[in-house]
Amino acid sequence: MADSSNGPASFSTQANALLRKNVTFQKRNIRSNLRLVIFPFLLCLVLNLIQVLVNRELDKPSFRCGCTCVDTDGDGKCEEKCGIEYSSMDQAPFCPIPSPPEWPPLLQIPAPQYRAVQADFIPFEDLPSDSCKKTNSCPVTILLTGSNLTLGQSLSASMIPSSLTLNASDIFYSMANNVLGSASKPDVSNFIEPAFSSDLPLYYLQEHCASNSSFSASLPIGPASFEQEISCIRGLNLWRNSSSEINDELYKGYRKGNSQGAINEIVAAYDFLNTDTTRFNVSIWYNSTYKNDSGNTPFSSTRVPRSVNLASNAYLQFLLGPGSKILFEFVKEMPKPETRIRLDFSSLLGPLFFTWVILQLFPVVLTSLVYEKQKRLRIMMKMHGLGDGPYWMISYSYFLLLSTVYMVVFVTFGSLIGLNFFKLNDYSIQAAFYFIYINLQISAAFLVAASFSNVKTATVVGYVIVFGTGLLGGFLFQFFLQDSSFPRVWIIVMELFPGFSLYRGLYEFAQYAFAGTYMGTVGMRWKDLSDGNNGMKEVLIIMSIEWLVVLFVAFYSDQVVSTGRSPIFFIRKKTHSSFRKPSLERQGSKVFVQMERSDVLQEREKVEQLLLESSNHQAIICDNLKKVYPGRDGNPEKFAVRGLSLALPRGECFGMLGPNGAGKTSFINMMTGLIKPSSGTAYVGGLDIRNQMSSIYTSMGVCPQHDLLWETLTGREHLLFYGRLKNLKGAALTQAVEDSLKSVNLFHGGVADKQAGKYSGGMKRRLSVAISLIGNPQVVYMDEPSTGLDPASRSSLWNVVKRAKQHTAIILTTHSMEEAEHLCDRLGIFVDGSLQCIGNPKELRARYGGSYVFTMTTSMDHEAEVENLVRQLSPSAIKTYQISGTQKFELPKNEVKIADVFQAVEKAKSRFTVHAWGVADTTLEDVFIKVARGAQAFNVLS
Structure with missing residues (x-):
């Protein structure tokens, strides 16, 4: 094991170690990365393929202006002619129309079965009786209101003519002088007014209609003439006292009792407000029965101008x-060139599909963070010296680089295969939008990760968010965007959810790309952000602010939740003193001291004396350390550690023995910073575990009870990473790794370069021990290090620990008495949260093992004779075990001699059959059992 030469690793050294580990980890997951990148590739290809197939269908003659071969010269040779006159009804909309036809302006007239009549839900009695519907003679209603009743009645009298005036020589012009209307459904484009090609009649409004008021007329509309039936219909002007009455009447009558439409429709309603001789001010309601549900302009708006003209x-x-009179002569569409349908599916479906593509990064980042949390790899790195600063900087930069590469590949590929969504919009705007969003997404993943401890749960929730956001955006949020009446403030509130901000930005890109495709213009440019209808500017502002806020909250949450720090840790004053003066004002301290055995009490006094000294050479000092878990579900509090005091110098291995649940792991967790002590404290190298763990971690090694390893990293890569965290560099790092691998028998046979996920349980355990010892830390905690090892590996491991303890303080927990006796300089038996005894193995055996253990196995018929034999040897003997003829006794050493035992057994063999017998000195295991049982019995009685 090489020694660290430069003290704690610097910020850059820690960052370098983590970066190297992440890059290596990324190489191991190349297949997962390829699958991640393939998804947007496939989606873009599918969109492009659908677009090609659909456009191929749209290139067929039925979707183009019609053409016919015409023999113009009579020589048998034909010339291709194209235009409306050579087209079918399906082809005509695609033809060029340089001079659109004119037609007289029309009103939208309710169909006979839908005209307003008296009803139980409408309080007005001036409407006609519903009996008129049986004869199709119901008039059409016009409602009026205003602040001046006299003026309103005067205006209403002038709106509907009293007679029809037609000029046969110029019927088209004369019809414009009358008030015409139609109940036909208007079309999106009206190059030919649908009323003239419909089977429904035209209506002309009059105050009264004669009995025979229908006639037929030939109407010249453009190059064609339409034979049209024209019928008289009575116009009924009705006054209402206020606009609220009109609103009430309109909405109560709308779509009542008939799934096909309203049964109480009006032609129009007028509120003349404060109109007088000096001002003209009017609000108009119009019939919008035929409304396009997609949120676009109502079809019937093409018949609104006539209603305005009547009031004017x-x-x-x-x-x-x-x-x-203001003559409203005709209505016509704008000229148009020949058109061909081209569907840009990347713009039509882009907001939904591309939301899924970009959001797919969210569960990837989330699960990566939760994986480190679930496997406790984050805390493992921290316990070996990785600070929060390097961790956040490298992890964030790592995910940002991964997301940036993903988005660059996505946009580049989409552009290369010709998707207008990417090609038409300014790439700099796209870059700014995507860059801000992926930063927000990474920050959100860090924040959300604090709420999860299981990768599977995080994965499910992550993908629910992905698909749920896309679906809600496409089938809910988009309708709010398209509805101009929806309050803008609520749009902004919804965009505070990052997924909707993403959808809004993609929707704006799609709108500009779609318009550019059909208009032959460019897509979104920076100057377009000043357009009031463009929401990209507000989205960029919202995401930028939210990115910074979420990042700050995520970091703060990590400091409070993950590290267990106080919520006001940033305003707490740091302590500069290494030790505090011991205080005897502890809860129940006097009673507690009286119950302690002399060795434990002596250790407590030693600790108090050491704390009074300005300097000492103790690696670990535990001062009345306690941990109490609060009671739950009606259960009392659980005392995991009850006032532990312990001093441990460098060069000593201290073994903690105790039954399961005794509090050993809770003690280790407090010392390694996983949990906070309820009271008391401990000092490691003079540093307080309550508020100086970050400094303690730089000189600490941990071998946890369960192996905390990256499945895809090799043993060598693990040791290189943790060696760098211990500030090992260059040749020293390489040598330390080689020595560590050799010491735990992981060097030969290519084992060192095999992924840890393929290791056996014993190999993982040896690697964990090597990690804890690399860099020669001052303090090492080993929680059952030899679990799962074969005898040869265990013996080799013991040698490693023996060499390491020469310059390191080691606290070791184990259930193996052989291991404790072989490795530990001192032992402490821990029962029910408190230290029952402390000393080296020989002292403990001498103190608690003042007896021999005598065992004999006979038939069950002779059990009583065996017990009589033992009583003769030692009247104070205690039977500790009896089953099926086998009995075990403790014989006080001061009452018996070994020679007497042998003589008694020889005599017994002459009287009955002895299957087996033995006498042994007290083992460490016997001491452990005796102390544990005694302590548990005392706790039960107390």
Whole structure:
């Protein structure tokens, strides 16, 4: 074992050790990394394949403007002609329309079965009776309100003409002077108004309709003429006292009693507010029965302008007289070029699928952190000198590098295969967005990891978050984004959840890429962030602030939860004194001292004397160390350690013996910083375990009860890592590792370079011992180090420990009396949380073993004769064991001689058959059993 030459490892040395370990660990998990990277590859390929297949279908003639071969010169040779006149109804929407046709403006008229009538849920009696529905003669209703009833009634009288005026020579123009409407469903684009190709009639509104008021007319719409039936329909203007009454009537009548639509629809409603002769102010409700549920503009908005025109004309006539009118001559679409459908699936499905792709990193980071927590590897590294600063810096940088490489590969591959989601949007914006988010995601993983102690649970929860976030984003959050009426403040509140921030950013990229694909423009640029409808700016601000806040909270939580520090650790004053003056004002101290045996009491007095000295050479001093676990579920408090006082110099191995549950592991856990003492303290090299564990860790080695190893690292790699934490470098590090491997018999046969997950239980145990001793720490804790070892390996291990204790203080717990006697300079028997006796093995045998152990096996018929024989030898003999003819007795040494025992046995053999017999001096095991039973019996009685 090489010695550390430069004291505790520096920050950079610790960081270097952890970085090397992480890189090695990453190499071992190359297959997992490849599977991680393949997922976005496959998803991008699937999106691209779907896009290619769909666009191939969209290239078929049915999705293009129609073309026909026409013989224009009569010479038998045809020329291909394309256009609407050569297209089917399916092809026509894709044709160029340089001069869209004109058509007269229309109102959206409710179908006869849906027109407003009297109903039990509407309190107004001025509506027509519902009997009109049987004859399809119900009028259409227009509601009005305002602050001036007289003005409102005057305006309503001018809105609907009293008669129809048609000019046969220019029927199209004359129809614009009348109020026309249709109950047909409007279309998204109205290059040809659907009302003129529908089987439903056109309606013209009048105050009263004659008995025979229907006729047919030929309407010239563009190059075509439509034969259209036109029927009169009575317009009914009704006054309401307030806009709230109109609202109440509209919403009570909407979609009542009929799954296909409303049964009480109106044409429009007008609130003239404070309109007078000097101002025109009006709010208009319009019929939006046919509304696109995707959140886009209602189809029926194409028939809204006529409602506005009616109110404007009525006000103009109120001011200037009946002859004044604003002529609303026609409506037409904008010209358009030939169009072809192209679906950009990366933009359509990108927000959902790419959310899953990026969030997939979250459970990867989370499970990695929880794995170190579950396997207690984090605390193992810390107990060997790794500080919180290097751990956080390297772990965070490691995950950041992994996430950055993942995102670069993802964006690069998506761009190379031609996904517009990546190609059209500015790469610098994408880089900023992804960089900020992966930092936030890593910080969140650190924070969430504090809540888990099991990798399987963390994995399940992590992937539930991944898929749940994507689904909630695509099927809930996106609708809120598209609904302009949804409060913006609630959008911001929802974006505080990192998954929704990610979805919002991807949604904005998708919107700009989708628009760029169809408009032939570029996607998102930095100047677009100033657009009020673009949420990318607020997302970047939210994620940046949240990243810093979450990172701070995660670090604080780690310091409080993982290390057990006080929640106000950052304002506590550090102590500069190595020792404190011992105090006898301890709970029950007088009673406790009186019950202690002289050797334990002597050790306590020794500790108190050492604490008074300004300096001493003790490696470990435990001063009245106690640990009490609070009672739960009605059970009383559990005293795991009851006022332990112990002093241990360097060069000594102290063995702790005791039955299971005696408190040995609790003592080790307090000394290694896993748990805090309830009272009292301990000093390691003069440093207090209550508040100076970070400094103690640099000179400490631990072999825990259970092997804490990375399954994919080799034995050599483990020792290189922990050797670097002990500040070993260069040739000294290499030599220390070689010596450690040889000392625990892991050097030959390639065992040193085999992954620890493939080691047997004994090999793992030997590696744990080598880790605890590398770098020659001042103090080493070994919790049952030889468990699971064969005799040869155990003997070799004992030699290693013997060599190590020459310059190290070792505390060793074991259930092997042979091991304790072979290794330990002093022993302490620990029962029910307290030290019952202390001394070297010979002293303990002499003190508690003042008797011989006599054993004899006969038939059951002669058991009484055996007991009489023993009583004759020693009247004070105590029977300790009896079963099936075998009996065991303790014979006080002051009452019996060995020669007398042999003579008595020879005489007994002449009287009855003796199957086996023996006499032995007291063993350490006998001492242990005697002390343990005595202490437990005393505790039961007390």
